[in-house]
Amino acid sequence: GLRREEMAEFLWEAGKLASVRQALYELRKLPGSELWLVEEGPQVRLEVASDAALFEDALADANPEAALEHYDGEFLAGFQDVNVPAFLDWLAFERQRLELAYLKALSADAKRLEAQGQFGAARLRIQQALAAEPLDEGLYRTGMRLAYVQGDVASAKELLNRCAAMTRREFGSEPSSET
Numbered sequence: 001g002l003r004r005e006e007m008a009e010f011l012w013e014a015g016k017l018a019s020v021r022q023a024l025y026e027l028r029k030l031p032g033s034e035l036w037l038v039e040e041g042p043q044v045r046l047e048v049a050s051d052a053a054l055f056e057d058a059l060a061d062a063n064p065e066a067a068l069e070h071y072d073g074e075f076l077a078g079f080q081d082v083n084v085p086a087f088l089d090w091l092a093f094e095r096q097r098l099e100l101a102y103l104k105a106l107s108a109d110a111k112r113l114e115a116q117g118q119f120g121a122a123r124l125r126i127q128q129a130l131a132a133e134p135l136d137e138g139l140y141r142t143g144m145r146l147a148y149v150q151g152d153v154a155s156a157k158e159l160l161n162r163c164a165a166m167t168r169r170e171f172g173s174e175p176s177s178e179t
Helices: 004-011 017-028 051-060 064-070 085-115 119-132 137-149 153-171
Strands: 037-040 043-046
Touching: 004 017, 004 085, 017 037, 051 064, 051 085, 064 085, 085 119, 085 137, 119 137, 137 153
Parallel strands: none
Antiparallel strands: 037 043
16 A cells, blocks of 8 residues: 555655545445555555466465466556656556566466476476576577477577577677576
8 A cells, every 4th residue: 555645756746645536435436446446544455356466376375387477568657657756666667566566476487397297388488588688698598498398409409599699799799508
């Protein structure tokens, strides 16, 4: 929850308490608002189910497969037109935090699938991870290993070439000796 003053700064600008009061008035008129709009003294919070909350709950339960079912791309996509610095700072932080959690979930699920011998499904998870984070050399190594285990040497070599091109372009160096 947030104090009303924080809400004003976060959503409009500092000192815009009238805007907070008006927004809360409008929210209270919505059906069922008594179930999800919680006002406790100076604090106000919304109790709602969201894909982001379900994603994080599944991660907390160490269930990356379930977490990935709830990940739906960029957090609050379409809100970049809001011109409130406090909100934009928070949004950038949350997007980055959830993106990192998504990458960890993909890697964890790839490890789970690999341990179960589901190499093709594990490779798909690594492909998803590389699409989201093409600068992670470790993901290329995992993808190469999975391709090789499946006897797909051509794909392993292609991943090595992509990794080498990426490290040269982005870092001006060759892939690590481990790769």
